[in-house]
Each structure stands twice: as structure tokens, then as C-alpha cells.
Amino acid sequence: MTRITFVTPAGQRIEIDAEDGLSVMECARRTNVPGIVAECGGACSCATCHVHVDPEWCAAVGEAAGMERDMLEFAEDVRDSSRLSCQVKVAPALDGLVVHLPAGQG
Template sequence: MTKITFVTASGERIETEAENGATVMETAIINAVPGIVAECGGACTCATCHVYVDDAWRETVGGPSMMEEDMLDFAFDVKDASRLSCQIKVKDDLDGLVVHVPTRQG
């Protein structure tokens, strides 16, 4: 299992274990992480699973695809570290990943 820590907008740290092959968004939903809405269920057609990838993990996670960049236009307070969690696949390399949940979703 891959460990992922979600830091909520209020600063609460929620440590989870994720199945490889799942997405960070699916992990958030299964663990009832506040602030991850995921209205489209992971189809990359909304911006309600927006997260900020912790700086220490940005290179490992990588950047968004062109389709994801288009959807991030609908997110609030987009930063260089912004990603849609539905587009981040869980794998062994992400063990220990930390993502921050914004104060509101798109």
C-alpha cells in the first residue's frame, strides 16, 4: 500500500493508504477527505478534486496533461503546484506523497 497524506484547508493531516493503480481522488473519496468533491467521478470534466502537490513531491508526481490544464482553468486559486487528483495515479514511487486541499473547489 502507498501512503498518501492529505492536508485539509484547516491544516488537519489525514493519512491514508492507497491501492496502486487507483487515483489520489479515489483515495480521498474512500477516506472521506473534506474538500474533495469529485463531482465528475474522475472523468477530468470538472475541477472539484483540485489539490496542491507538496513542493517536495512535485517532480515525482509530474505536471498536468494538456486536458488537465484545460480543466484547471475552472479551478479556484490555481498555482504551479495545482493538479486534479483524479489524474494522479497511485504507484510505489508516490509512497509518502503529501497533497494540500484548497479552501474551495471549482
């Protein structure tokens, strides 16, 4: 299992044990993390699973590309560190990952 911390807009930290091979979004939904709506169920077609990757983790997670980058145009408060959590696969290299939930989502 890989440990992921979600930080709410109010600063609350929600730590989960995420199953390797699933997306960050799938793990968040399985553990009822608020703010990860994921209306499309992970098809990269809604941007309601948008997160801001903590700066310390941006290199490990990588940048959005292609369809994900295009879909982020529909999200609010997009930053250089923005990713759709449905497109980030959980792996042991991401153990300790911290992502921030944008205000106004969910």
C-alpha cells in the first residue's frame, strides 16, 4: 500500500492507504475523501477530480499531457501543479504523496 495525504481547502489532512495500480481518484472515492467528485468515473472527461500536487511531489507525479491537459481547461483554480487524480496511477514511488483539494470542488 502507498500512503497518500489529501489536504482540504481548510487545511485538514486526510491520510489514506492507497492500493498500487489504481488511480489516486479511485482510492479517494473508495475511502470517501470529500472534494473528489469524479462525475465521469475516471474517463478523463469532467475535471471534477482535479487536485494540486504538492510542490515536493510534482517531479515524481509528472505533468499533465494531452487530453488531461485539455480537460483541465474546464477546472477551476488551475495551476502548474494541477492534475486530474484519475490520471495519476498509485505506485510505491509515490508513497507519501501529498495533494491539495481545490476550493469549490465537491
